[in-house]
Amino acid sequence: MVELVFSETYDLAHTFDCGQIFRFHSSDNGKTYYGPLSDRIIKLTQIDEHTLEISSDQPEGLMPKIHEFLRVKDDYLSIQNSVKVDPLMEKIVQQTNGLHLVKQDPFECAISYLLSQCSNIPRITQNLSHLSEMFGKRIIFDKQIFYLFPKREDLLPLGEDDFREMGFGYRAKYIASFIHDYLQFLRKPKKKGEEFNNQLQQIYGIGQKVADCIQLFGYGDLTLFPVDTWIQKFMIKYYFSGKKTSNAKIRSLGRQMFGQWAGYAQEFIFHYARHYDNI
DNA sequence: ATCCAGGCATGCA
């Protein structure tokens, strides 16, 4: 059991219910969250505005993983200040205060966002839980049953038909292909920036939006500004005078407006647009 | 009963 104290506000519920990550759940209305972190289950409890209590079924070597996962080294207060580029963004930063990004596992993140297209959060969560329950390692923690996310090797024998039976729909072919090609993808020299983004988009089923999400949430490139329908509606309403605009132009403006912290800005806006703005 | 989701691939101008 360890306490982690932040100088800024850390809001567990905002962070884990904002839709960036799908397999963390609260059983007590947002005070405590359980979920998988690579090889273990972690429990996060909100003690006060600045403090989390953290435990795990496997406490050895936990804190370095937690620091990376919760992005503790990000200077949250200056990020907030930096994305307050106008009165609207000031309001949004205030409304979403305490919402942090997390650094996800790339493999799980890629599968999550491949599944996300033309779907919704409950269904994506259901698909991922189903996959984990069938092929992930089972862990008992706090007298509850949890499942880690399956490793690539565990999923390798499966084909498109298996994933269709799990309810993945037309995304089944993307998942099957991704799992099969994953090693080859990783073997390529790791690139950065737009080059890496283009490399992600070479993968069957990954276009601009999903590539941006994987690069942002799975690889921690905070300069990305993924444009989904919520961001699209918001940006057109407030920054393009209501005029129909291509996602490429919206993405480009978002990255220009928010620079190295565009990923944070995107998540603040996404949360605000879904919960507070009538668009 | 249609209709459409937190897109993508494909085909076409």
Next chain:
DNA sequence: TGCATGCCTGGA
């Protein structure tokens, strides 16, 4: 470069 269409499936 931009636009149209089909894709699985479950919930409104």
